[in-house]
Amino acid sequence: MKAVRFHEYGDPDVLRYEDVEQPVPGAGEVRIRVAATSFNSVDGNIRGGFMRGPIPVVLPHTPGLDVAGTIDALGEGVDGIAVGDDVIGFLPMDGNGAAAQYVLAPAEVLTPAPKSVPLPDAAALPLVGLTAWQALFDHGKLTAGQRVLINGAGGAVGGYAVQLAKGAEAHVIATASPRSSEAVKAAGADEVIDHTTTGVTAAVTEPVDVVLNLAPVDPAELAALVTLVRPGGVVVNTTVWMPAPADEERGVRGIDLFVRSDADQLSRLVARIDRGELRVDVAERVPLAELSALHARAAEGAVHGKVIVVPAAA
Numbered sequence: 001m002k003a004v005r006f007h008e009y010g011d012p013d014v015l016r017y018e019d020v021e022q023p024v025p026g027a028g029e030v031r032i033r034v035a036a037t038s039f040n041s042v043d044g045n046i047r048g049g050f051m052r053g054p055i056p057v058v059l060p061h062t063p064g065l066d067v068a069g070t071i072d073a074l075g076e077g078v079d080g081i082a083v084g085d086d087v088i089g090f091l092p093m094d095g096n097g098a099a100a101q102y103v104l105a106p107a108e109v110l111t112p113a114p115k116s117v118p119l120p121d122a123a124a125l126p127l128v129g130l131t132a133w134q135a136l137f138d139h140g141k142l143t144a145g146q147r148v149l150i151n152g153a154g155g156a157v158g159g160y161a162v163q164l165a166k167g168a169e170a171h172v173i174a175t176a177s178p179r180s181s182e183a184v185k186a187a188g189a190d191e192v193i194d195h196t197t198t199g200v201t202a203a204v205t206e207p208v209d210v211v212l213n214l215a216p217v218d219p220a221e222l223a224a225l226v227t228l229v230r231p232g233g234v235v236v237n238t239t240v241w242m243p244a245p246a247d248e249e250r251g252v253r254g255i256d257l258f259v260r261s262d263a264d265q266l267s268r269l270v271a272r273i274d275r276g277e278l279r280v281d282v283a284e285r286v287p288l289a290e291l292s293a294l295h296a297r298a299a300e301g302a303v304h305g306k307v308i309v310v311p312a313a314a
Contacts, residue, residue, distance in 0.1 A: 001314060003100030004291045005060040009049030012295035015063075017288070023096075023104045025075035030107050032087065033072040036120035036285075036308040037064035037098035040127050044295055046093075054258070055093045063291075064097030064309065065090060067105060068113055068123035078107045086113040088270070090126035090261040098123075099291055101314040111267040116274045121282050124156070124306040129269045129278075131259040132160035135236045136168070139255045140210040144169035147208040149228060151200060152215025153189065154180030156281075156306040157238065160269075161212055162187040163278050173208065175200055175215070179304065183281070204228050211235045213244070226252055282308055 001022045006014040025031045043063045045051045071085045081087070089110040091097055096104070113122045135157075136142045148165050150158055153174035165172045166188030174189040181192050193203045200221075207230035213222060216239050226235055226245040234253045237244035244254030272278035283305025286294050289312075297303050 001101040002288065002311060003062050004064075004288060005062050006047055007060040009047065009052075009059075012044075012047070012292050012299060014047065015292040015295060017291070020062075020100070022102050025073050025078075025104050027076040028078060028106055028108070029075040029104050030071050030078055030081060030110070031073040032067055032069040032098070032103050032105055033314050034067060034069040034098050034101055034103055034311050035086075036068050036123035036310045038066040038123045038127075039286075039291075039294055039298060039303065039307045039309060040065055041298065042093075042127075044298055047295065057094055062096040062099050062103075064099035064103070065093060066123045066126045067091055067098035067103055068119050068121075069098070069103075070119075072102060075107075081107055081110065086119055087111065088113045088122045088126055088266065089263065090130055090259075090266065092261070099288060099309060099311075101288075101311045109261045109263055111263045111270060114270045114273040114280075116276070117280050120285070120308055120310055121280055123308045124280050124282050125269060125273070126261075126266055127259060128156040128306065129160050130262060130265055131157045131238060131257065132164055133265050133269060134259055134262075135212050135238065135257050136161060136164055136210070139236045139257060140212065140234055142168055142170055142210050145171075146210065147171045147173065147206065148210040148212065149200075149204060149208045149225070150174045150189075151195075151211065151213045151217070151225060152176075153184045153187075153192075155214060158214050159183065159187050159281055159306075160278070161214070162189050166190075167272070167277055170210075173204060187279070200225070201228060207233070209233045213237045213239065215239070216241075226254070282306055284308070285310055288312065
């Protein structure tokens with residue numbers, strides 16, 4: 001089968017499109033014929049060797065944390081899932097990913113794919129959708145009537161976060177650049193702040209219950225966000241290089257989010273998609289053979305929106 005792998009850490013040109021042996025599922029695993037994976041920024045960090053501490057991978061390594069595809073073979077002890085089932089999942093970060101025609105996955109991380117979107121496009125959901133869900137509800141404890149500020153809402157996580165927060169009947173304030181402001185409004189934001197022309201702390205005139213920071217802001221900007229939070233509120237931060245600020249005197253918690261795979265939560269997101277309550281947006285569809293070029297564009301800041309990566313038919 002064809003796969004993209006890197007045999008050493010480095011720049012995007014370490015990614016090789018090559019022939020590898022088709023994997024055989026072990027106990028508790030299934031083999032998936034991949035319809036698509038997606039590009040996530042953490043893929044570039046893993047490839048570059050910047051995540052060797054928290055995410056130790058074995059080289060050569062196949063990237064691709066998201067998978068959408070069809071069950072092709074079952075390992076021993078797998079039940080509740082059958083050959084031919086369409087599934088999606090967020091794969092273990094330290095294992096081989098789905099930038100290949102076939103991939104192995106623990107059966108427990110998979111959930112049935114949504115039926116209302118093309119199967120390849122469903123690869124745009126798992127990691128970013130789970131990030132938004134866990135930030136807002138597991139850590140932010142967001143409830144109806146609360147106010148939430150989503151800082152950096154123009155990306156893939158932000159798009160899901162705005163939709164989910166609005167679906168929870170929260171008042172949603174979002175920051176975005178002019179390029180993405182219309183999409184953020186369409187996702188349901190009640191207020192959109194153009195962070196390229198307006199200071200966020202000046203624009204938010206009433207306290208919020210939850211701040212979700214998705215933007216790689218400088219430490220001073222991140223620290224300033226805590227001043228917008230009411231006593232007892234929370235700042236949830238997804239930028240792993242800087243710790244979330246807190247204010248102990250006012251009881252404002254700071255939480256650094258490291259997303260985890262959760263098939264039950266993913267199934268709830270799928271249900272929302274199939275009910276028409278959550279939209280899956282795909283900006284580009286790129287052939288697997290061009291993954292190295294996609295990583296290079298991402299490193300230059302030239303990738304906007306969610307990109308799915310599609311292997312040749314197996």
